[in-house]
Amino acid sequence: MSNETPGLRESKKRETRQLISDHATRLFMAQGFEATTIAEIADAARVAKKTVTNYFPRKEDMALDHQDAFAASLADTVAARRGGESALTALRRAFDADVAARNPVAGFAGANFSRMVDASPTLSACLRGLHDRREEELARALAEATGASPEDIAPRTAAALLTAAHRVLFQRIQQLTLAGRTNDEIARVVAEEADTAFALLEPALADYAVA
Structure with missing residues (x-):
């Protein structure tokens, strides 16, 4: 079992979500939204592709995250x-x-x-x-x-x-x-x-x- 408190886990989730969004937006602005792949975003954020899609079911949610x-x-x-x-x-x-x-x-x-x-x-x-x-x-x-x-x-x-x-x-x-x-x-x-x-x-x- 993890020794992390619920608050710490939620904080880490928010940080991961923001990290993915930040890297995705940087790539979108550099090379275009349609041209950027989930794999490229995952590599930039150093997470698995499945992690990206777990946080963001739609690619556009990474660009328009508010x-x-x-x-x-x-x-x-x-x-x-x-x-x-x-x-x-x-x-x-x-x-x-x-x-x-x-x-x-x-x-x-x-x-x-x-x-x-x-x-x-x-x-x-x-x-x-x-x-x-x-x-x-x-x-x-x-x-x-x-x-x-x-x-x-x-x-x-x-x-x-x-x-x-x-x-x-x-x-x-x-x-x-x-x-x-x-x-x-x-x-x-x-x-x-x-x-x-x-x-x-x-x-x-x-x-x-x-x-």
Whole structure:
């Protein structure tokens, strides 16, 4: 039997997972996602191929390894909104904070990473799926916040509108990153464009899902 405590085992698992992800991302950026094999990743991380696939059943999970945090981000913001704050206001405040922090979840992932995703049909499709997941999770959070049925059209429509704004702004950050703009330049541009994007939602959602 192992003398390791459960906490130590979990810590080692997290370290191994991060090691594999780091080596995989480095290889993806250097030679392309589709061109990189599981065997190459395993060799770089000095683990068995089976270890790689045990931690990451899909190859794209190694490149986009914060999928759950991304998908839950808008729903979590709504759930944690302040008293008297609408869902729109809370999401706008959170987006401003993400831009100020240059948060990768908002799109500030760096030029090499952005090029890697843009060049890969698989990763681009996976990212679109993550945006869809984020919309679904937000719709559930809005239904809970307003006491509506999950099948009600109102929270689903509100989620579609709110995630559309975030999707456009995310894509704008990616576009500016690929154009060679610095994060500081991107933040200034996107902060102004976010004013326009969120203002367009005010007439419909200013008083929706107020805590």
